[in-house]
Amino acid sequence: MEHHVGDAAVAGTTSDNRYEWAHSSEVPPDTHTAVPPAVSSGGADSGTWPSGSLGSYGPVLPDGRGVVPETEPGEPHRLTAELAEQAPPGREVPLQVQVTRGAGDAGAALREFHVPAEGARLVIAVHAPGLLALGDLQQEVTVMPGRDSDVVRFGLRTTAPGLHTVTVRAFRGGTFLSELRAQISVQADTPARDGPTRSAPLTTLAFDPGEVTLQVLKGSDGAHSFQLLSETTYAPESFRLLAGNAHGARELIYDELRRTAAAAGSGGGADQAHAHRRLRNLGVQLWASAVPDAVRRQFWEEADRITSLTVLGEHDAVPWELLYPRDRDQEGDGFLAEWLPVVRRVFGQERVRELPLHRAAFVVPPGSPPEAEREVAALRNRLGQAVADFGTLTQRSVVSDLIDQGAAGLLHFACHNTFTSSGSRVTMADGSFDPLDLAYAAQSGALRTTHPLIFFNACRSAGEIDWFATSLGWAPQFLRAGAGAFIGTLWPVRSDSALTFADTFYNQLVTRGRTLGQASLQARQAIRNQGGDPTWLAYVVYGSPAARAVLPQADVSTAD
Missing domain, CATH: 2.60.40.10 (Immunoglobulins)
Structure with missing residues (x-):
């Protein structure tokens, strides 16, 4: 699963680094999380669409969950x-x-x-x-x-x-x-x-009260259209990247974050403070240079009512989870992804509000880090006996058959994932497994009746490449097939942070009954202060922020 990144590790390679299981402490109740503090208005010129307002948000529970x-x-x-x-x-x-x-x-x-x-x-x-x-x-x-x-x-x-x-x-x-x-x-x-x-x-x-969608589209002329959709429907804003596309800048950012993850915790307090400051400056610069002025102004006008943000469209345009909103005297509560539940959507993805987890399968091929088995054991213990165990899968043919036949419940990958300019690849016992192997499932909609949760806890498992008129990667392929949600990473991450993220996420989603958006937010917050390690920003979540896990015969408490 190439969680841990040493000095010799580079993108597109795997290593045999070892790691220890990190037990996360119990996450405190959401006393803040979903609803950000009020901020000053961005000005009177709202730039709203002539149609105006679309109704009221309705009540919001103390933990930030909207009441439909x-x-x-x-x-x-x-x-x-x-x-x-x-x-x-x-x-x-x-x-x-x-x-x-x-x-x-x-x-x-x-x-x-x-x-x-x-x-x-x-x-x-x-x-x-x-x-x-x-x-x-x-x-x-x-x-x-x-x-x-x-x-x-x-x-x-x-x-x-x-x-x-x-x-x-x-x-x-x-x-x-x-x-x-x-x-x-x-x-x-x-x-x-x-x-x-x-x-x-x-x-x-x-x-869902407080949910805001940022729709980002790429036109035939290469310009991007940004549009914030909330109760107020704003007009689209055209925006052209100076370099034509963001591929080169994005790869430089990911390379720097990989090196930061590798060095995290190795220096003293001054080094860790510098790493955090550097990460914050990177997020502020992205916010200022990659998001149009009008959209930033609209965001501040809505900020005190936003409970979750969904990004729909061109995900490779900007690494959204890294944005740090800061404009003169306006500042939120840190990075966007530590302030609000931030999720993504791909074109053709269904809106799924329930994730039935009545069974689970675990993909751990030969050559995976030895500690992957410990990760799976902890997850099995978390799910309990109510969830049917479909075993540990090591062969590409078995995984492909399971998906083509409509895999249900949870499919958790704990393995190495090699990402290069040719795309992703997992080496299974009977050969390489890559996103092209999901083409039949994507076109047939093999997962549209089961809507499984896919957690791909591996190196850069959310990476995508261009493929003719579309993008190719684990996330878009699984979601086109009908998966209810997908979780992956944007760059190589540290093992201890990755394991704590996974354990906290499942604790929040399964044990405490929180939504997909809230569970991912709590998981990020659980690992954000680990010696300058940026792993907590590496995870991306695709799905509905309001989706909840449904377990058979499970007493899931949603109390704080």
Whole structure:
């Protein structure tokens, strides 16, 4: 699992470093965590979208968990869209979107929520790179009880020849609900041809109070669009990275953090203080140079109401977990990821609110660090006898079969992961296992009915590479297949910190019944003061921040 990083370890290599099991102390109740202190306003010019506010946040429990106001079951809904699938350049091709009733025959329906008498107002946002927008690409639609919504029309015009993808997303407040995609082929001297109706399940119309989504999209011109979605819907802000892309800067950052992790604890107090100051300066510089001014201003306007932040879109643009919000006299409570639950979403990922952990399997191939078995033993003890044990897996074929057949519950990796410019690779007993081995599961949606939790506790297991028109890595592949949540790392991490993170995370999620967002936040906080070690910022979490583990016959306490 290449947790520990020595001076000789480099990205893309593995080592046989040993480590000792680190038992975490009991994490105190969340007396702060989710709700940041009030900060001063960023100014009167809010830059809000003309549609304005989308309702109220509703009550929040003392531990920061939002209370979803609509809890009565109701009829299912679907997000539907119609778009021509072929047209010549210069042709107007309107996109028509509607929220309809009925479960349909696609997707996995989850619990529905009552639509209040006054209706549920949703934001429909469209991303259409390569096409010319003839109007706003964001509109509101009201879903009333017992009937379909009105049809919302978005004006688009074809320009450059080629195959273009149009993505439609639905939000309520800052909570992402669902998305669907359609493709249009633009060719000269071809007649326009209508495409089939596209649909996706709206698994719930409820929203999580205080959840904010930062949607980051990359346009065909290389510029990025940043948009903060909360109760207030802000207009997108276009932002172009000076270097064209962030790959080089990102790799320099990860290399520095790898060296910092290797040296952590080896020097005296002055060295540790310098490491912490350097890390903070890195986070402040990222905040100032990689986030548009308008988005930073909007963040401060919302800061005292935010309980979780979801980043949707281009994850490789910025290492989001490293951001340290600081603007003149405005400062939060440290790094964004130690202040708030920060989670990510990939395109095509379902919104899963329950993680059924009725069984567990553990991937520990030959050559894994000896202490990996100790990690698995501790996890088995944490889960208890109520969770069926599917054993320790060492062969690629067995892991692949389990995933293709719809792995359920928990799949925990404790192993080495080699990451190079060619991507990730785990050496199993019967050969190499890499993200391409998940292609069938991703396309078939093999995990969409089981929604397992995937914890990949290995070196840079959240790394991704470009693969034609998409990104390739463990996280996007597992999530496209239907995983409920994924946890991995961005750079090589220290063994003692990594083990404490895992133990604290499972303690919070399983034993104490906290949400995915809160459990990951508590795990970060448990290891953030370990001799300048930046491991606590290396972990990335994909999923719904409000998701909770569901155990069979388990008495899970949520009390503080």
